[in-house]
């Protein structure tokens with residue numbers, strides 16, 4: 437396969453030396469803010485890796501909905517899904533995950549690994565309440581990741597749920613909620629010329645612990 441040029445030289449995409457950062461959360465916020473300005477869509481899209489009961493990896497995209505502010509005990513990365521989906525079942529059985537953000541137009545990648553916890557009902561309710569009504573109905577209608585007989589069967593389920601929730605607020609389905617990944621590792625990657633990329637890994641032994649920072653060969 438011939439390689440297409442991947443845009444302008446990238447030396448200038450990250451002014452300053454991001455290896456100077458003392459801790460990863462502020463740097464992540466900066467990079468997410470840059471992505472929000474530059475990516476054409478879904479700057480918060482992230483690949484989420486889990487493992488199944490056989491120890492086999494699985495990966496799919498989700499949308500990052502929050503990064504906790506400083507001071508939050510299990511400060512981490514939050515997304516929402518159906519707990520009965522494949523990812524939901526895998527995370528409930530083996531609550532450890534990896535994330536991979538790739539902001540193509542910025543030539544940047546951030547990788548995260550850490551233990552996973554369930555968000556509180558209050559957090560899930562608060563986020564669910566912000567979703568468009570049609571997406572709230574969809575959360576009731578979709579048995580995510582289970583076999584669907586036909587598109588018509590889904591449309592019937594949507595119609596039935598719409599009829600059930602004609603008036604008033606749509607409550608959050610009990611099986612629809614969020615997961616929080618509390619990072620013990622965060623790696624920042626920025627492409628440089630000749631594949632001599634910049635990599636900086638932050639690690640800590642436990643949530644709330646001190647970060648160590650290491651440069652890695654590209």
Ligand SMILES: Cc1cc2nc3c(=O)[nH]c(=O)nc-3n(C[C@H](O)[C@H](O)[C@H](O)COP(=O)(O)O)c2cc1C
Pocket residue numbers: 478481494495496497498499500515516517518521522523524580581
């Ligand atoms: C850009 C993008 C963002 C997505 N965001 C979510 C999300 O936040 N939550 C979710 O449940 N599925 C999301 N999906 C769908 C998932 O990738 C996946 O198809 C679905 O959740 C089923 O995954 P599972 O069978 O591994 O549980 C997204 C898909 C794409 C392409």
Ligand SMILES: Cc1ncc(COP(=O)(O)O)c(CN)c1O
Pocket residue numbers: 499516517567571
């Ligand atoms: C099935 C599903 N659930 C949840 C989400 C999360 O995003 P939102 O809450 O904005 O719908 C997505 C985003 N594509 C999705 O596809």
